[in-house]
Amino acid sequence: MNETTEVIAVRAAELYYDENLSQDEIGGLLGITRWKVGRLLAQAKERGIVRIEIVHPRARRLGVERQLRERFRLADAVVVPVPAVSAETGARVAQAAADYLTAFRPVPRTLGVSWGRTVDAVADSLEKDWARGVTVVQINGGVSLSRRPGTAAHTAVTIAQKSAGQAVLLPSPAILERLETKQAIESDRTVAGVMALAAEASMYLFSAGVPDATSILVENGYLASADLDELRRKGAVGDVVGRFVDANGNIADPGLDERTLGLGLSQLRSAKNTVFVVSGEAKHLVARAVVTSGLCTVIVTDEATAIALLEDAP
Amino acid sequence: MNETTEVIAVRAAELYYDENLSQDEIGGLLGITRWKVGRLLAQAKERGIVRIEIVHPRARRLGVERQLRERFRLADAVVVPVPAVSAETGARVAQAAADYLTAFRPVPRTLGVSWGRTVDAVADSLEKDWARGVTVVQINGGVSLSRRPGTAAHTAVTIAQKSAGQAVLLPSPAILERLETKQAIESDRTVAGVMALAAEASMYLFSAGVPDATSILVENGYLASADLDELRRKGAVGDVVGRFVDANGNIADPGLDERTLGLGLSQLRSAKNTVFVVSGEAKHLVARAVVTSGLCTVIVTDEATAIALLEDAP
DNA sequence: GGTGCCATTGCTCATATGAGCAAATGTGCT
DNA sequence: AGCACATTTGCTCATATGAGCAATGGCACC
Numbered sequence: 001m002n003e004t005t006e007v008i009a010v011r012a013a014e015l016y017y018d019e020n021l022s023q024d025e026i027g028g029l030l031g032i033t034r035w036k037v038g039r040l041l042a043q044a045k046e047r048g049i050v051r052i053e054i055v056h057p058r059a060r061r062l063g064v065e066r067q068l069r070e071r072f073r074l075a076d077a078v079v080v081p082v083p084a085v086s087a088e089t090g091a092r093v094a095q096a097a098a099d100y101l102t103a104f105r106p107v108p109r110t111l112g113v114s115w116g117r118t119v120d121a122v123a124d125s126l127e128k129d130w131a132r133g134v135t136v137v138q139i140n141g142g143v144s145l146s147r148r149p150g151t152a153a154h155t156a157v158t159i160a161q162k163s164a165g166q167a168v169l170l171p172s173p174a175i176l177e178r179l180e181t182k183q184a185i186e187s188d189r190t191v192a193g194v195m196a197l198a199a200e201a202s203m204y205l206f207s208a209g210v211p212d213a214t215s216i217l218v219e220n221g222y223l224a225s226a227d228l229d230e231l232r233r234k235g236a237v238g239d240v241v242g243r244f245v246d247a248n249g250n251i252a253d254p255g256l257d258e259r260t261l262g263l264g265l266s267q268l269r270s271a272k273n274t275v276f277v278v279s280g281e282a283k284h285l286v287a288r289a290v291v292t293s294g295l296c297t298v299i300v301t302d303e304a305t306a307i308a309l310l311e312d313a314p
Numbered sequence: 315m316n317e318t319t320e321v322i323a324v325r326a327a328e329l330y331y332d333e334n335l336s337q338d339e340i341g342g343l344l345g346i347t348r349w350k351v352g353r354l355l356a357q358a359k360e361r362g363i364v365r366i367e368i369v370h371p372r373a374r375r376l377g378v379e380r381q382l383r384e385r386f387r388l389a390d391a392v393v394v395p396v397p398a399v400s401a402e403t404g405a406r407v408a409q410a411a412a413d414y415l416t417a418f419r420p421v422p423r424t425l426g427v428s429w430g431r432t433v434d435a436v437a438d439s440l441e442k443d444w445a446r447g448v449t450v451v452q453i454n455g456g457v458s459l460s461r462r463p464g465t466a467a468h469t470a471v472t473i474a475q476k477s478a479g480q481a482v483l484l485p486s487p488a489i490l491e492r493l494e495t496k497q498a499i500e501s502d503r504t505v506a507g508v509m510a511l512a513a514e515a516s517m518y519l520f521s522a523g524v525p526d527a528t529s530i531l532v533e534n535g536y537l538a539s540a541d542l543d544e545l546r547r548k549g550a551v552g553d554v555v556g557r558f559v560d561a562n563g564n565i566a567d568p569g570l571d572e573r574t575l576g577l578g579l580s581q582l583r584s585a586k587n588t589v590f591v592v593s594g595e596a597k598h599l600v601a602r603a604v605v606t607s608g609l610c611t612v613i614v615t616d617e618a619t620a621i622a623l624l625e626d627a628p
Numbered sequence: 629g630g631t632g633c634c635a636t637t638g639c640t641c642a643t644a645t646g647a648g649c650a651a652a653t654g655t656g657c658t
Numbered sequence: 659a660g661c662a663c664a665t666t667t668g669c670t671c672a673t674a675t676g677a678g679c680a681a682t683g684g685c686a687c688c
């Protein structure tokens with residue numbers, strides 16, 4: 001397309017999109033046939049002269065979603081565009097995840113949830129009455145054994161309350177210091193019951209953490225900074241339901257993993273509906289590990305993360 | 315439109331504009347009728363959820379142009395969008411003016427031109443062979459009496475050469491110190507001949523200057539900074555073909571004007587095709603004076619200037 | 629519980645538009 | 659020049675779409 005043609009295409013696009021003329025009228029004005037106008041408009045779109053964008057906090061990128069589904073054989077994917085001011089990104093992704101849960105059919109009877117900042121944001125983004133009577137069960141420990149509910153409990157309880165359902169909490173720390181302690185807690189009737197329920201959930205909702213100082217596992221005192229150094233040395237790129245994985249989605253530190261109480265990764269892998277919510281540059285690596293190793297069937301993320309996943313091909 | 319409907323509209327817009335589905339298919343997916351889809355899309359456009367923009371250096375704002383034509387009873391108007399990096403604005407406006415001249419029919423036989431940075435930029439933006447054999451005549455003095463051609467000459471010569479036509483220069487300063495000198499020069503056969511030709515031009519091209527230190531009249535030594543102070547005191551908002559006007563388009567300083575050699579404003583006002591090229595915040599005031607006082611039949615400008623002209627109503 | 633009013637919905641029908649194809653027009657090569 | 663080939667153009671026809679209108683469904687007010 002030479003420059004003259006291009007300028008004509010620009011005029012045509014202005015008349016069509018800004019002035020709402022028909023292609024026929026435009027042809028009359030510019031002295032070309034209506035078919036030529038149609039072709040010029042098509043080319044103008046192709047070459048990015050005409051840019052159509054959907055500006056809305058709830059906007060999504062369906063094209064990218066399709067690519068993610070195909071590339072990683074996911075049941076579904078939700079990608080939100082990255083707003084210019086990227087502070088909002090996390091909130092938008094959380095909102096998108098909430099929307100996804102709300103729209104999901106059949107409504108899950110039992111929803112297994114992890115905990116952390118991301119999942120908590122999803123809980124807060126849910127509308128009241130997003131569903132009816134969902135039993136929300138924690139899939140990994142996050143509560144101290146004291147009675148006062150922490151953030152982890154808040155997440156599950158919020159999701160359950162907003163559907164007028166009940167929350168079933170896992171009364172255990174995420175990581176125990178000694179294997180024996182873990183086994184003892186596991187064999188407790190209550191805990192075992194919760195774990196059995198968690199194993200049967202019709203849907204799981206979880207995010208991932210990164211092995212650095214911002215990790216909520218450090219914040220809650222389960223791990224020390226030195227532990228993370230060690231984990232990174234062993235190839236850990238992040239944690240999923242409290243379990244640290246390497247770039248291939250394998251357990252990074254089996255010793256540590258044995259002391260981690262909650263749903264196992266293999267259980268997650270064999271589940272039908274596992275919704276993975278993730279956003280932000282820092283989590284690109286762990287997101288890759290999750291989608292490539294089949295830990296999730298559904299991903300909800302921001303466009304930048306999605307593009308990163310699609311770009312460096314496996 | 316409530317929030318739920320709005321989100322559906324967003325989905326519809328994504329499917330329609332990004333995924334190229336038909337409204338019928340979208341209706342199927344979203345569980346609504348195709349008419350509802352059509353209505354939602356229309357509303358999404360209206361409410362700015364769907365934003366369509368034409369991104370191109372040669373883009374124009376036809377809607378604003380129409381408003382300008384109607385409001386100021388112009389024969390024509392050309393408005394270029396303001397690019398984000400506004401340094402380009404001047405160049406784009408000059409290009410638009412060049413395009414306008416090139417497309418103008420019938421091709422002007424004689425083109426009267428003013429001089430200055432803006433008009434010079436137009437000259438440079440013209441394509442070689444933009445027209446055939448146009449006689450370009452200067453309409454106000456800009457050359458010193460010395461033989462070396464300055465910028466003013468360059469402008470006229472460039473425009474003429476690019477059409478394989480000839481340039482007719484006005485060998486006189488723009489403003490003379492004494493009235494007698496001006497009259498003497500005016501009565502010179504050559505000068506009188508050029509002025510007669512200028513008066514008969516089939517089209518005029520000019521810009522406007524502002525009465526401050528950046529004025530090319532100061533740069534070329536015709537006026538001193540103190541003269542401009544005086545002019546501003548007398549209400550001058552800028553100059554057109556070397557003549558300073560107030561906000562109403564009247565001569566700001568008759569004494570000075572009598573010593574200014576070139577086409578008079580009344581001649582400009584009675585001409586059929588007077589193309590006024592102007593851009594930039596600083597020239598908003600003088601632009602208003604020009605369009606409201608009928609000095610031009612055609613304006614070529616940037617969107618910001620156009621909006622400013624339209625906003626504070628007369 | 630009626631009753632009139634306004635907003636929303638589903639529809640008919642005329643029009644606008646894109647896909648696909650044949651004719652025409654370039655374009656490079658011998 | 660003559661030919662093969664690619665590109666562009668103008669067209670037919672099926673489909674998509676918006677305008678306009680009747681039917682429907684809330685909703686305030688009596």
